[in-house]
Amino acid sequence: MLDDVDLTCEAGEIHALVGENGAGKSTLAAIAAGEIAADAGTIERSGRIGLVHQHFALIDRLRVWENVVLGHEPQRGGTIDRGAACAFVRELGERYGLEVDPEAVVETLPVGIRQRVELLRELARDPGILILDEPTAALSPSEVERLFGTIALLTQRGVGVLVITHKLDEVFAHARRVTVLRRGRVVEERPISATTREQVARAMIGGEIPAIPEREPTHGAIAVRVSGLAVPGAIENLSLQIAAGEILGIAGVEGNGQSALADALAGLTAYRGTIERPHSIGVIPQDRLLEAVIPNWSLLENVMLGRERATSAKASWRIDRAAARAQCAAIVERFDVRAASIDATLSTLSGGNQQKLVVGRALVDNPAFVIAYNPTRGIDIGATATVHTELLAARNRGAAILLISFELDELFALSDRILVMTRGALRGEFSERRFDREAIGRLMVSA
Amino acid sequence: MNRESAKALAIGTLGVAAAMSLAMVASHVSPIVGFNAFFYGAFGGKQEIAETLASTTALLFPALGIAIAFRAGLFNIGAEGQLLIGGLLAGWIGTRIDVPPAIAIAAIFLAGAIGGALWGAIAGWLKAARDANEVISTLMLNFIAASLALYLVTGPLRAPDAAGPELSLLPHAYWLPTLLSHTRATIALPIALLAAFALRYVLDSTWFGYRLRAAGEAPEAARRAGISLPRVALWAMAWSGALAGMGGAALVAGELHRFNTQLSPGYGFIAIAVALVGGLEPLTICIAALAFGALESGGLALQAAAAVPKDAIHVIEGLLVFALAARRYLGARGAGAR
Numbered sequence: 125m126l127d128d129v130d131l132t133c134e135a136g137e138i139h140a141l142v143g144e145n146g147a148g149k150s151t152l153a154a155i156a157a158g159e160i161a162a163d164a165g166t167i168e169r170s171g172r173i174g175l176v177h178q179h180f181a182l183i184d185r186l187r188v189w190e191n192v193v194l195g196h197e198p199q200r201g202g203t204i205d206r207g208a209a210c211a212f213v214r215e216l217g218e219r220y221g222l223e224v225d226p227e228a229v230v231e232t233l234p235v236g237i238r239q240r241v242e243l244l245r246e247l248a249r250d251p252g253i254l255i256l257d258e259p260t261a262a263l264s265p266s267e268v269e270r271l272f273g274t275i276a277l278l279t280q281r282g283v284g285v286l287v288i289t290h291k292l293d294e295v296f297a298h299a300r301r302v303t304v305l306r307r308g309r310v311v312e313e314r315p316i317s318a319t320t321r322e323q324v325a326r327a328m329i330g331g332e333i334p335a336i337p338e339r340e341p342t343h344g345a346i347a348v349r350v351s352g353l354a355v356p357g358a359i360e361n362l363s364l365q366i367a368a369g370e371i372l373g374i375a376g377v378e379g380n381g382q383s384a385l386a387d388a389l390a391g392l393t394a395y396r397g398t399i400e401r402p403h404s405i406g407v408i409p410q411d412r413l414l415e416a417v418i419p420n421w422s423l424l425e426n427v428m429l430g431r432e433r434a435t436s437a438k439a440s441w442r443i444d445r446a447a448a449r450a451q452c453a454a455i456v457e458r459f460d461v462r463a464a465s466i467d468a469t470l471s472t473l474s475g476g477n478q479q480k481l482v483v484g485r486a487l488v489d490n491p492a493f494v495i496a497y498n499p500t501r502g503i504d505i506g507a508t509a510t511v512h513t514e515l516l517a518a519r520n521r522g523a524a525i526l527l528i529s530f531e532l533d534e535l536f537a538l539s540d541r542i543l544v545m546t547r548g549a550l551r552g553e554f555s556e557r558r559f560d561r562e563a564i565g566r567l568m569v570s571a
Numbered sequence: 572m573n574r575e576s577a578k579a580l581a582i583g584t585l586g587v588a589a590a591m592s593l594a595m596v597a598s599h600v601s602p603i604v605g606f607n608a609f610f611y612g613a614f615g616g617k618q619e620i621a622e623t624l625a626s627t628t629a630l631l632f633p634a635l636g637i638a639i640a641f642r643a644g645l646f647n648i649g650a651e652g653q654l655l656i657g658g659l660l661a662g663w664i665g666t667r668i669d670v671p672p673a674i675a676i677a678a679i680f681l682a683g684a685i686g687g688a689l690w691g692a693i694a695g696w697l698k699a700a701r702d703a704n705e706v707i708s709t710l711m712l713n714f715i716a717a718s719l720a721l722y723l724v725t726g727p728l729r730a731p732d733a734a735g736p737e738l739s740l741l742p743h744a745y746w747l748p749t750l751l752s753h754t755r756a757t758i759a760l761p762i763a764l765l766a767a768f769a770l771r772y773v774l775d776s777t778w779f780g781y782r783l784r785a786a787g788e789a790p791e792a793a794r795r796a797g798i799s800l801p802r803v804a805l806w807a808m809a810w811s812g813a814l815a816g817m818g819g820a821a822l823v824a825g826e827l828h829r830f831n832t833q834l835s836p837g838y839g840f841i842a843i844a845v846a847l848v849g850g851l852e853p854l855t856i857c858i859a860a861l862a863f864g865a866l867e868s869g870g871l872a873l874q875a876a877a878a879v880p881k882d883a884i885h886v887i888e889g890l891l892v893f894a895l896a897a898r899r900y901l902g903a904r905g906a907g908a909r
Contacts, residue, residue, distance in 0.1 A: 392794070392795060414791050414792065415791055415792055415795050416792060416795070417789075418789040418792055419789075421788065429793075429796045430795075430796030430797055432778050436778070441778055441779065442776060442778070443776050443778060443781060445776070
């Protein structure tokens with residue numbers, strides 16, 4: 125996994141650790157934080173090393189304060205001093221700009237707030253070094269700004285912060301040094317002032333960044349027509365249309381009804397109003413591990429999921445293994461999924477390769493309508509380029525595509541038209557690829 | 572047999588052997604004498620082998636049924652009740668029809684399957700329509716099944732020739748042919764083995780099996796892929812009950828030759844252990860059923876020859892399940908902490 129890696133993070137600096145998925149970043153973080161053991165080598169540290177996981181390690185059923193003080197609870201006469209714990213959480217939150225209601229139950233909180241809880245839990249242990257694993261993967265632009273504000277406060281207090289990311293914008297905006305990891309080895313380590321984005325990107329993927337295909341002019345008829353859509357508690361009276369050969373981007377902060385919209389269109393939730401859409405549909409779900417794949421199964425069995433018709437024998441109740449194998453091999457080939465074999469267990473693949481399989485499965489049957497929900501969340505540059513290429517290719521083929529993303533860069537790169545979603549309603553329409561980043565950002569946070 | 576289930580089987584065998592040695596030493600019996608008695612009781616002669624095979628059969632049907640439910644993520648602990656209702660319907664049909672023996676035996680097994688399926692489907696329907704926890708509903712349905720069977724055989728279905736809570740004797744022609752003459756080993760065993768192979772085929776090569784495994788392994792991903800979780804719950808429980816019910820039919824037509832409410836001394840519960848030791852894989856479950864069948868018949872001999880109480884064997888079986896469940900849980904945690 126890792127081979128002879130040297131990494132130094134100094135007190136009070138922001139150090140970016142970048143690399144493609146599967147390069148070994150998370151493994152390195154876990155070793156540094158003492159969660160797993162290294163086969164060889166040493167770790168010297170001044171003070172504790174705290175780790176904020178990409179997939180949060182919180183106890184969802186417990187309250188915020190319980191999560192934060194777990195393991196070092198303030199005591200009073202043999203019982204936990206709840207008042208002191210809550211006060212501690214509030215005080216710590218104010219100091220670092222991480223305000224959270226200490227009494228809230230974690231599972232009721234949105235992702236951005238959960239991350240604050242995870243940060244608070246680590247800060248409560250007074251770390252000398254804090255490692256953040258893909259901290260901005262699920263945050264809105266304003267939340268990202270806020271997070272880096274907190275990180276700046278930490279560095280002023282002498283905490284060294286190691287940020288694991290693949291977003292080079294963030295690296296160049298905030299970090300002082302950058303270390304590039306590729307296939308378990310350090311391939312570059314420099315001050316930010318002595319390198320460029322292109323240089324870092326090339327070091328990450330070990331070659332040139334693949335080009336995204338041309339956007340061919342398409343003039344399709346309306347393929348998807350939604351009117352008066354309402355999903356209780358999430359969406360009221362929403363209407364939209366998507367033409368064949370069009371990518372409609374939905375911008376917005378997480379938790380504004382995007383999930384309900386995607387589920388209603390995919391036929392997974394009850395709704396009022398009318399939805400007219402093609403029968404053939406490909407879905408790239410938001411949460412890969414929970415919603416899209418069965419991690420303990422092979423690539424082969426995962427590719428069959430939801431594609432019974434395409435992999436049935438003559439008798440429709442029987443699986444055509446040979447056809448499934450051929451299709452799986454074709455997906456692996458066309459979507460550049462890197463795996464030992466199609467019989468390998470899916471969880472042994474890196475996130476980017478898993479996602480390429482999910483995208484391949486959604487697109488391989490040439491659906492007339494595609495729902496892509498954060499299709500590149502948490503995956504690396506190479507895999508992102510593959511996913512973007514394939515989505516554009518599907519568009520050029522004439523598919524109507526609904527792209528829901530929390531990343532404006534992704535929406536700008538792919539969309540023909542962008543709508544902003546807040547509180548279950550769509551506002552603003554930016555068409556003919558005339559996108560105004562500021563205007564969209566303002567609409568995203570408007571009440 | 573995959574590596575995981577082979578490992579479970581090996582650990583189980585060693586654990587049982589160690590625990591049995593302890594039980595023997597605790598009863599002041601030399602393990603050499605004890606194991607000698609045990610193995611003689613299980614495999615020592617035609618009669619002993621037949622007893623082992625009969626127990627194997629009685630455990631194999633419900634264990635296969637339990638595996639279906641468990642693979643679908645449903646903890647069916649109601650095999651005992653499903654077996655009883657299956658046996659009741661089989662025993663009733665057997666006294667009501669007048670057809671050639673081969674057809675009668677087929678009808679008896681079919682009736683057992685239908686009875687068990689209906690009983691299992693109740694819990695499946697409650698899960699599908701009302702999201703009722705199947706652990707509770709299947710457990711409670713065991714008690715309802717026992718009371719219902721007792722009521723029916725002492726009330727509406729009361730047989731004139733009955734000496735206890737039982738139905739009339741089946742016509743002699745409908746008794747299952749034996750594999751070894753004058754023993755309890757009948758053609759129910761090959762039927763159970765056939766069912767195991769069929770189940771393996773269904774799980775591996777049909778969409779029904781695929782959906783069932785997907786729903787058990789990752790319900791949210793399965794639901795999003797268009798698999799109806801309620802439908803899987805209903806059918807998995809029905810098929811699970813059907814196999815347990817066939818076990819009841821085999822006991823009725825093969826051993827007692829009539830339905831009796833005391834049909835099963837807890838086969839439906841021991842079968843949970845058999846299914847888990849077999850790693851929920853049909854073919855490995857056959858081996859596990861043989862091991863538990865040997866424990867049943869050998870344990871009886873051990874009690875007779877060496878005065879080691881048969882309950883000790885049941886304690887050992889319980890410990891084995893406990894250990895396997897703990898290992899599964901600890902294994903899952905280990906993987907999660909990665």
